[in-house]
Amino acid sequence: RARRVAVIGAGIAGLACARTLAQAGHEVWVFDKGRQVGGRMACRDTPFGGFDHGVQYFTVRDERFARVLKLNPGLCKPWRANAVRVLDPLGRVAEVARHRPEAHWVPVPGMNALPRAWAEPLAAQGRIAQGVRVVGIEAADAGDARWRLKLEGGEMPAEASAGFDQVLLALPSAQASELLRASGLAADFVERIEAVRVAPCWTLMVAFPHAQSAGQLGPQWNAATSTHHRIAWLSRESSKPGRDPVERWTVQASASWSTEHLEDDAQRVAAKLLKGFAEVTGIRAEPTHAQVHRWRYAKTHVPLGQSFLLDAEHGLGVCGDWCLGHRVEDAFVSGLELALAAL
Numbered sequence: 512r513a514r515r516v517a518v519i520g521a522g523i524a525g526l527a528c529a530r531t532l533a534q535a536g537h538e539v540w541v542f543d544k545g546r547q548v549g550g551r552m553a554c555r556d557t558p559f560g561g562f563d564h565g566v567q568y569f570t571v572r573d574e575r576f577a578r579v580l581k582l583n584p585g586l587c588k589p590w591r592a593n594a595v596r597v598l599d600p601l602g603r604v605a606e607v608a609r610h611r612p613e614a615h616w617v618p619v620p621g622m623n624a625l626p627r628a629w630a631e632p633l634a635a636q637g638r639i640a641q642g643v644r645v646v647g648i649e650a651a652d653a654g655d656a657r658w659r660l661k662l663e664g665g666e667m668p669a670e671a672s673a674g675f676d677q678v679l680l681a682l683p684s685a686q687a688s689e690l691l692r693a694s695g696l697a698a699d700f701v702e703r704i705e706a707v708r709v710a711p712c713w714t715l716m717v718a719f720p721h722a723q724s725a726g727q728l729g730p731q732w733n734a735a736t737s738t739h740h741r742i743a744w745l746s747r748e749s750s751k752p753g754r755d756p757v758e759r760w761t762v763q764a765s766a767s768w769s770t771e772h773l774e775d776d777a778q779r780v781a782a783k784l785l786k787g788f789a790e791v792t793g794i795r796a797e798p799t800h801a802q803v804h805r806w807r808y809a810k811t812h813v814p815l816g817q818s819f820l821l822d823a824e825h826g827l828g829v830c831g832d833w834c835l836g837h838r839v840e841d842a843f844v845s846g847l848e849l850a851l852a853a854l
């Protein structure tokens with residue numbers, strides 16, 4: 512019979528997992544605490560245009576990922592980022608990638624267009640609950656379902672109130688272990704997950720609507736990694752395909768600086784990152800818009816080393832980018848392979 516499956520988390524891993532199970536004929540429900548699907552594959556809308564303030568671009572090395580992307584032609588486009596530069600701490604170009612870099616893909620018109628497209632079939636059936644946090648997983652006490660979820664911020668839809676045969680977690684590692692711990696489940700999974708290491712990332716978004724043309728204010732390049740002690744990455748949002756032309760930059764702090772300043776006040780972080788941005792790019796004009804976002808779980812340093820965890824007997828599984836690495840593609844592969852194993 513078709514199984515009723517709960518997927519917790521609607522990032523790329525959760526959506527890859529959910530769509531695979533739904534396509535195989537199972538009844539899949541997705542729960543996410545965010546207001547939008549996509550998790551870290553996110554977009555921030557402002558009056559000056561959108562910012563991809565999480566994922567910057569993604570690569571496609573896995574054949575299965577390439578095949579799935581081809582199902583939505585034109586949704587993702589290559590971003591010609593004039594070869595990513597490596598900058599010294601003063602913003603001078605220390606190195607330009609010599610070999611032809613692999614394609615950098617971005618969804619159009621914003622980063623979350625891809626997760627939104629993948630979520631659409633389930634959303635049309637009312638099977639995606641947004642703004643709903645799962646705070647507990649309990650053994651069901653009646654009927655043939657195995658699990659029930661405890662929710663915060665929303666009610667369980669009536670059609671799913673009988674419970675689930677399988678519960679699959681597609682959360683950042685710290686949140687997956689927290690939920691399993693709080694539910695008193697899978698101590699062996701928790702131990703493995705807690706060995707995973709993920710660094711945070713403070714991100715600055717700035718807009719200069721008065722600039723006459725791209726490059727008028729500063730560098731002629733569109734994306735760079737930097738060795739400045741605060742700044743690790745910069746990209747010109749307006750250079751991505753299908754974006755608003757207003758001059759906008761997304762700037763990521765380094766993992767070490769983000770860790771050191773994780774609990775700092777946002778205004779103070781914005782001022783420090785803006786100073787670093789000016790030092791690296793030479794853009795000293797005051798931005799019309801400046802905002803920071805703190806990602807507590809950004810980049811995996813120590814992954815799990817296998818694509819998912821599954822207790823097939825009890826119908827409990829875990830996936831996420833951190834199982835394999837720190838890229839969108841790792842999240843996709845992890846979610847897909849968990850679904851195939853859970854089938």
Ligand code: FAD
Nearest residue numbers: 520522523524543544550551565567568645832838839842
């Ligand atoms: P997530 O996208 O984090 O999804 C997890 C979901 O779980 C979220 O939607 C969250 O709301 C939800 N959730 C959490 N707890 C609960 C709960 N209790 N109940 C319900 N829902 C819950 N990758 C690249 O390939 N290229 C890049 O350039 C790149 N740049 C990045 C830059 C930054 C700043 C960050 C933060 C990440 C970047 N990444 C990049 C990594 C990429 O974002 C991840 O690899 C990928 O998006 C992870 O997907 P995921 O589904 O595993 O997790």
